[in-house]
Amino acid sequence: MAIGVAVLMATYGVAYAVGLRRAPVMQAAAEAARAAVADARTADAMTWAPDRLLTAEAALRDGLAAQRVEEMRLWPIPDTQRVVEAFSVAERAARDALGVARESRSSAATAAASLIADAEAAVAASEALATTIHLGAARRALLAQARAALAESRVYEREGDFGNATVRARQAVALSAQMHDHAVAVAARYADGETLARWQRWKDETVAWSRREGRAAILVSKEAHTLTLYDRGKAVKTYRIDLGFNWIADKAHAGDGATPEGRYRVVTRKSRGATIYYKALLLDYPNQQDRADYARARRDGTLPASAGIGGLIEIHGEGGRGRDWTKGCVALTNPDIDDLFTRVGVGTPVTIVGNDSYGAIAEFARQRRTGGALDGRQP
Amino acid sequence: MRPNVKMWIVVLGLAVAAAGCGAPPKADIDAAKAALDQATSAGAGEYAADSLKAVQDAQAALDAELKAQEGKWFASYDKAKELAAAAKTAGEKAVADAAAGKEKAKADATAAIEEAKTLLTEAQALLDKAPKGKGTAADIEAMKGDLTTAGTSITDAEAALAAERFVDARAKAESAKAAATTVKTAIETAMAAKKG
Numbered sequence: 001m002a003i004g005v006a007v008l009m010a011t012y013g014v015a016y017a018v019g020l021r022r023a024p025v026m027q028a029a030a031e032a033a034r035a036a037v038a039d040a041r042t043a044d045a046m047t048w049a050p051d052r053l054l055t056a057e058a059a060l061r062d063g064l065a066a067q068r069v070e071e072m073r074l075w076p077i078p079d080t081q082r083v084v085e086a087f088s089v090a091e092r093a094a095r096d097a098l099g100v101a102r103e104s105r106s107s108a109a110t111a112a113a114s115l116i117a118d119a120e121a122a123v124a125a126s127e128a129l130a131t132t133i134h135l136g137a138a139r140r141a142l143l144a145q146a147r148a149a150l151a152e153s154r155v156y157e158r159e160g161d162f163g164n165a166t167v168r169a170r171q172a173v174a175l176s177a178q179m180h181d182h183a184v185a186v187a188a189r190y191a192d193g194e195t196l197a198r199w200q201r202w203k204d205e206t207v208a209w210s211r212r213e214g215r216a217a218i219l220v221s222k223e224a225h226t227l228t229l230y231d232r233g234k235a236v237k238t239y240r241i242d243l244g245f246n247w248i249a250d251k252a253h254a255g256d257g258a259t260p261e262g263r264y265r266v267v268t269r270k271s272r273g274a275t276i277y278y279k280a281l282l283l284d285y286p287n288q289q290d291r292a293d294y295a296r297a298r299r300d301g302t303l304p305a306s307a308g309i310g311g312l313i314e315i316h317g318e319g320g321r322g323r324d325w326t327k328g329c330v331a332l333t334n335p336d337i338d339d340l341f342t343r344v345g346v347g348t349p350v351t352i353v354g355n356d357s358y359g360a361i362a363e364f365a366r367q368r369r370t371g372g373a374l375d376g377r378q379p
Numbered sequence: 380m381r382p383n384v385k386m387w388i389v390v391l392g393l394a395v396a397a398a399g400c401g402a403p404p405k406a407d408i409d410a411a412k413a414a415l416d417q418a419t420s421a422g423a424g425e426y427a428a429d430s431l432k433a434v435q436d437a438q439a440a441l442d443a444e445l446k447a448q449e450g451k452w453f454a455s456y457d458k459a460k461e462l463a464a465a466a467k468t469a470g471e472k473a474v475a476d477a478a479a480g481k482e483k484a485k486a487d488a489t490a491a492i493e494e495a496k497t498l499l500t501e502a503q504a505l506l507d508k509a510p511k512g513k514g515t516a517a518d519i520e521a522m523k524g525d526l527t528t529a530g531t532s533i534t535d536a537e538a539a540l541a542a543e544r545f546v547d548a549r550a551k552a553e554s555a556k557a558a559a560t561t562v563k564t565a566i567e568t569a570m571a572a573k574k575g
């Protein structure tokens with residue numbers, strides 16, 4: 001009996017020792033699985049691969065349960081293989097979740113970065129358009145909103161919130177697209193064959209008059225931002241000019257900032273002291289055609305009842321600012337207006353055209369379907 | 380007859396006692412689960428991710444222990460009680476950490492909004508002093524429009540702050556800051572050019 005008990009105790013002792021040696025193996029497997037699950041959570045797998053992470057977490061719980069079952073066995077030699085296998089399943093599932101999470105996050109980050117780059121380009125194009133084409137308050141607000149949406153998308157991107165970054169970037173693109181559409185509508189006139197032909201005819205008639213009469217005549221090309229002086233039909237000097245802040249449009253009413261298009265004459269020479277713009281040549285705007293256009297617009301209801309036709313369109317000094325700032329006048333530098341003053345007088349014809357050749361704005365309008373951008377710099 | 384009845388009473392009593400000893404500590408388990416739920420509700424996932432992980436790990440250890448004890452003839456729940464207590468403590472820590480993280484996010488968003496407001500006020504003051512020379516009316520109007528949009532962004536940021544959407548609040552505030560800074564820089568440049 002005593003021998004039997006001694007043998008039993010010795011056997012249990014040996015088994016216990018074997019069990020002690022196996023315990024660290026299970027523990028190491030548990031730690032590896034735990035670390036893998038922690039890595040997956042750190043990579044935000046709950047956002048990017050939630051199903052896989054939940055699977056890994058469930059497998060980890062199974063492994064821990066299996067480990068505890070083995071630890072609590074009456075017979076002290078645990079089934080290490082079963083436990084290690086359970087933890088291996090959890091570790092593999094966690095690595096899988098980690099891989100998918102990283103890939104999904106990376107794809108989302110790339111997509112967001114790409115959209116933000118698109119938005120940056122779209123907003124930059126709108127900024128360029130804004131410097132070239134006058135924006136009304138509503139469209140100016142669109143541009144400001146586009147900038148705001150772009151700024152927000154960058155914050156979300158930094159925070160790793162690619163969903164919101166994408167949404168804001170898309171908003172910026174959409175707002176810029178509205179700006180683009182407006183620019184296309186404004187630019188369309190510069191690609192219209194009939195309008196281009198009319199401008200060309202005005203130019204030809206002005207040059208022909210100068211040749212025939214042997215006198216000076218002025219041609220203003222709005223897109224080119226040039227004032228060319230003709231004498232006896234020949235271009236003798238070209239000056240750089242600033243125009244109305246809404247120069248791209250044809251003047252329709254007072255306060256619209258547009259520089260009028262048409263055939264005018266100098267009606268008054270204003271020397272120093274007679275104008276706040278150094279020196280000025282007053283034109284006979286509105287002419288007969290302008291008055292007819294204005295009356296038609298009022299009848300059609302395209303002009304508000306309160307809008308006047310405007311006036312006081314001049315060629316004056318204080319220019320050379322490199323931007324279009326007047327309310328519709330043509331501004332030269334003071335030395336240039338000094339020079340021009342010596343060459344022209346009352347009665348000199350002044351023809352103002354949008355362009356005297358097929359220009360960048362016309363090309364932009366032509367390319368509108370392909371999303372062409374307009375160079376915002378002045379020519 | 381009588382001894383048999385006594386014997387059955389003793390056996391039944393022992394069985395009840397054994398069953399009582401082996402019952403899972405439901406109150407402790409529920410408390411641990413509630414702590415995890417509270418940590419999640421408190422926004423630990425967003426504001427105290429590491430603390431939430433600790434709670435999840437503690438909960439996983441508790442679940443494993445309970446599973447291991449299931450179906451055992453002589454289940455012991457002493458370790459489960461320990462683990463449940465640890466999970467509860469971890470949960471409470473996560474709730475506290477989430478509250479602190481949330482406060483920080485709120486403070487960051489509030490600071491960004493205040494900065495945006497300051498910049499907007501400065502930009503508006505500069506705009507009032509902007510050179511009103513010939514031909515600046517259109518530029519000033521455009522800048523006023525930009526500042527109006529920045530003001531709207533600040534209003535949106537405050538609404539997001541009130542709704543505890545702190546990242547949204549910061550995004551709106553940052554965009555307002557950018558707009559106000561652009562206007563400020565433009566005016567300062569124009570003023571410097573005029574002086575020069």
